[in-house]
Amino acid sequence: MMDKIEHIGIAVKSLEAAIPLYEQLLNTPCYKTELVAAENVNTAFFNAGPNKIELLESASPDGVIAKFIEKKGEGIHHIAFAVADIDAEMKRLAAAGFTLLNETPKQGADNKLVCFLHPKNTNGVLIELCMEKPAAQ
Numbered sequence: 769m770m771d772k773i774e775h776i777g778i779a780v781k782s783l784e785a786a787i788p789l790y791e792q793l794l795n796t797p798c799y800k801t802e803l804v805a806a807e808n809v810n811t812a813f814f815n816a817g818p819n820k821i822e823l824l825e826s827a828s829p830d831g832v833i834a835k836f837i838e839k840k841g842e843g844i845h846h847i848a849f850a851v852a853d854i855d856a857e858m859k860r861l862a863a864a865g866f867t868l869l870n871e872t873p874k875q876g877a878d879n880k881l882v883c884f885l886h887p888k889n890t891n892g893v894l895i896e897l898c899m900e901k902p903a904a905q
């Protein structure tokens with residue numbers, strides 16, 4: 769089952785410029801920045817009530833965020849839903865005909881395991897599933 773919206777991902781050209789703007793907008797400090805090398809992105813996180821805003825800056829000129837900005841400009845890039853069991857949700861959604869962009873959960877930011885669904889099957893919206901990484905046994 770999909771729980772709450774965990775975060776909304778926003779593609780930006782420059783975190784240096786966008787962080788102070790979102791701090792002012794949300795009236796709360798950025799609580800974390802993190803490079804997610806596997807995704808080629810620099811991220812910055814803000815709390816917004818029960819949800820989060822994730823700013824995404826490309827870490828290289830050919831990354832997915834750079835490509836997105838080149839095509840569509842800065843703006844909302846994806847919506848991430850929290851799930852309790854990412855493997856079960858991936859299985860359910862694949863069986864329902866959605867296109868999973870990764871076959872197994874992969875490392876996300878903020879200690880999460882994530883999976884993306886192709887926007888072609890979701891009315892043009894890139895969807896991310898994310899689950900808190902279980903503590904190492």
Ligand SMILES: CC[C@@H](C(=O)O)C(=O)SCCNC(=O)CCNC(=O)[C@H](O)C(C)(C)COP(=O)(O)OP(=O)(O)OC[C@H]1O[C@@H](n2cnc3c(N)ncnc32)[C@H](O)[C@@H]1OP(=O)(O)O
Nearest residue numbers: 777804807811832835845869876877882884887892893894
């Ligand atoms: C920081 C980690 C993690 C977290 O923990 O939260 C993140 O959020 S990482 C975020 C960045 N990573 C990803 O987005 C990974 C998943 N995305 C992809 O695999 C690709 O971006 C994609 C969705 C498969 C698109 O890649 P590609 O096919 O190479 O790009 P194109 O430019 O050719 O696009 C094809 C088609 O799809 C449209 N598109 C692309 N991105 C989006 C988007 N974010 N939302 C909606 N639509 C999107 C693009 O416009 C093209 O459409 P057409 O032009 O109509 O063909």
Ligand SMILES: [Co+2]
Nearest residue numbers: 777822848896
């Ligand atoms: Co995200």
